[in-house]
Amino acid sequence: MNTIRTRIAGAAIAFALASTFTPAMPGQATSKAEGASGKAPAFTTNPAWYKSALIYEIYPRSFQDSNGDGIGDLNGITSRLDYLKTLGVDAIWLTPIYPSPQVDFGYDISNYEDIDPQYGTLADFDHLIAEAKKRNIGIIMDLVLNHTSDKHPWFIQSKSSKSNPKRDWYVWKDGKAGGEPPNNPPNNWESVFGHSAWQWDPGTHQYYYHRFYIQQPDLNWDNPQVRKAMYDVERFWINRGVVGFRLDAITSLFEDPTFSDEDYVKDANGNIKINAYGDKEVKTDKTDNLPKVNDVLAELRKTADQTKGRKVVLIGETYVSSIADLRRLYGEHNDALDLPMDMQVGFINKLDVSEFRKNIGDAETGLNGNEPLFVFDNHDNPRWDRYGDGTHNQDIGRMLATVLFASRDTAMMYYGDEIAMVTTPPTSKDQVKDPIGITGWPKEKGRDGERTPMQWNSDSNAGFAKDGVTPWLPIPSSYKTANVQTEVSDYDSMLNWYKQLIELRRTNPAIRDGQHVMVNTDNNNVLMWLRQAQGQPAVVVACNFTAQPQKVSFDLSAQGITSKNAKTLMKTPGSSDPASLDAVQLPPFGVYIGQVQ
Template sequence: MKHRVLGAICALAILCLASARLQALPSSPHSSATPHATSATGAPWWKNAVIYEVYPRSFQDSNGDGVGDLNGITQRLGYLQSLGVNAIWLTPIYDSPQVDFGYDISNYYHIDPRYGTMADFDRLVREAKKHHIGVIMDLVLNHTSDKHPWFLESESSRTNPKRDWYIWRNGRKGPNGKLLPPNNWQSDFGGSAWQYDPKTKQFYYHKFYIQQPDLNWNNPQVRKAMYDVARFWIRHGVAGFRLDAITTLFEDPKLRNEKPILGPNGKPQIDAFGEVELDDSLTNNLPQVHDVLRQLRQVADSYHRNVLLIGETYLSSIKDLRAMYGANNDELQLPMDMQVGFINKLDVKEFRARINEAETKLDGDEPLFVFDNHDNVRWERYATAAGVTDPVQRENIARLLAAILFASRDSALMYYGDEIGMVTTPPKTRAEVRDPVGLRGWPKNKGRDGERTPMQWNSGPNAGFSPAGVKTWLPIPPSYKTVNVAVESRQPDSLLAWYKQLIALKHANPALRDGQEIMLNTSNDSVLSWLRKTSQGQAVVVACNFTAQPQTIRFDLKPQGVSGAGLRTLMATPHDAEVQSLDAVHLGPFGVYIGQVE
């Protein structure tokens, strides 16, 4: 739900046709642990897992209405299994007026008819299990739709029993007696976070859209109602939940004003909506959140099948991230680590520091690395920030980011279409905009439509997303003719092949699956490299060239207790020189090398 400012958008990388040196691996790799189970070593299924975000509106249209749906996702489970994912996260599919495309929920117990029925959902869960894939629901706890029956009751009168289910406050008098909001808090989507209700003559609080009133989590009845929602979906077989905007559940009870964020010149910064940007220290990441997370974890653990809790956790420090696991590891199993994937520039020092923090300052807990999602410009933002326009080098950057995501010691969260190189395709005019963020922020902020375009399955009509002649809910990007699953499935050196091989290695190679992660050559500011090493002695080195110039590096692994000097190539960027020794690892522009130490 957290909004962002769109960067400049560049042309899509053209897929190169060079020969890659890839180790032969299974075509349909899987972790040894499937959802609801544990691995042979006793680890829960989500350890080292690959989780794939599906934006249901944009994945597959099964009924020809131009909008993706549950049956469309079920049709594509074979593809997801071949990719090697362990679970899919579905953005909200509940009943909703669709002001925020499902994040404004009017009924937590029903499937929105646009996506299908409860029978369709149950079928998806059953079929996904047959493909060794779990289904993770998006659970929106912070707010509901203003059309939810709870809110309709709450706004009906000040004495309604559900009045205290939301946050209602009196206004304050301004100049000339004008009624003003209770304080200066802002919505993440622009404007005041307070909306006046003339009927009851009070304001209600909304961290996001006006149509998304915040629930009052200080009310025990609210907590019980939402925990019951979680229980309902667990009983329907979900593998876990992604908790939307989880850090925003509580606000300062004294309603103090938030302070402006000052720029380098000492003046307040202006945000994408033309408003003074405020810090959110009084409306985000308050201590009471942890009490809710512990209670929700108790609900999840009561089912004794490793129900997973993922948190949408945009945090400012590794200390805050560690806190989300709980002092006794009794809160989130996988809070999203946004500090690695959203560095948004190819900076070796920054990546090294952030990954090393995840390895050394989480007390051994599993990080969940994320590079892309439905709220942010896709992977190509890294190529744009580096000023790279060459199509081969841009694709190499996509390979490099994938290597960091899948060859690190982490669970990995990827976004649909990244595996084929889909890029953000923003609206060209305001008339094309569907996202309210873009409607309000145009043209400085064009919204999030560009990263939500339909999945590109083949070169046929509507990219195989919808039948021919159907108007899709968002336009199909023109890149679909060459950037699609069908084309790349026939190319052994495609980005799709690269993703499949990386995910297979992550699941099958002992060092990449179980090994610790140690940064190497830490004085080198051009190449990010690290060692994955198991206690049994298996070792893999990974090197990523962050520059457009060829690089040659060497490794001395004796300080890490690794005696081997030879290398067996597991994966390498197409056209890069053959590597056989730790003494000379050659990397082309934005090249990647992954090798087994022998």
């Protein structure tokens, strides 16, 4: 009976998806909110709207081209809002869409208060905000606070002379004594993107600091004028209707005031490690996650909280090394970030049950009850298929999605995850667009592989752009089968798996609101947990992390649950419903979700 119920549910979902996923013509901006509830958006009525929300990251260049130039744009995103609504998205995070020379594809900003013409206009942005709001979807902007483009007017002025009023808006230093420029940088600090983090300026005879590309000079956050200017930028976009900000490289805002050398990273034999760019690898103790970061976070929060009528959420790009570091980013009085990204779960990068159990448990018990934000992939990292074994990739993908959506967390996913888009890196250096890949080839192939265009259908250009248009990155050959149109009608597709998981998360009280308790913690083949909300039926989840079938028995005695009966809510396609929670059979990388009766 449960199998039949699941099949009928799958059919209903496929019908619903088919009715709203009809691909829009590129450039066609939808004007009605199909499937909208008619209620006011949660982000205008509920200060905790972001808890248990689904945040969907869009890389705008790659989502939908509406004007035939091969580059995705704002009107393209607007034309796909019904798809996102039906999928169950609560908010969209847009990577940078500001005017930019595009050295780092938008993370080098030359004007914080406009839209790059490649993506559209401020009017197009306002239209996107309005249409998204009709569908109860909020827009989250990427706010790049650590650095600007070297073409930003601020830096042009700063570079013009040592006496310019904006000289101190950036980090300038003399070279080391005893050396000759440009070969005597102030210290041994390195850019994340390779080589020295200092660039010699022959015009003013000093070096400027760049944590990232040479064309991305770091702002001086010790300067109160810099802070005021950036808080004004925050207000500008809040006033245009955004519901939050993803704060790029937020832990990198400050540098050790001594500007002394970093220690080198050494291997087990005591030898200095060499990175993909051929540099001696240095630590980042003096350039990352310094205490003054939280002062800025509190000021950003104060600015956001001045907004009337909606909760503006602050999300941090926070690669930190411990749960204690992550907890501090919420603020001592929860006055800093709402959602620092927890990379310690999704970026374990190996299917190790004990590590997943520990890191998810840390998030449940080590954040003072704050909401964790789990992330498994994004525009800077290979997609989910890095976990694949080449044989069971689809089942592994379903399992990872289950960990993301059936845990107690706000879930962040990356466009195309829901149709099992895979990483497709360039095969030769001449194909590379990302400067990281150009600098580091072949050890570092860059990030093009995770940024390829969204795969909407099996037509030419995968529905991303019109026929005859050359997309900015090649369309992977996988688009012929991994695309929205094909997967809508396949009950067992990744798309329908995602849709069912997201719907279950939205409607089941235990999964939406319940505590997360690890069970059967001596089993290192299967990750098992319980979601339990007061007065509601408990839900159990099991994920097989191995390529071998596993049989498990749920031990819920510590939670006061004696029943061995469960109603199947979801399970890996083709698997059987268990007769009892004492005998749950899981296929390779299989999933079982059941509601205790």
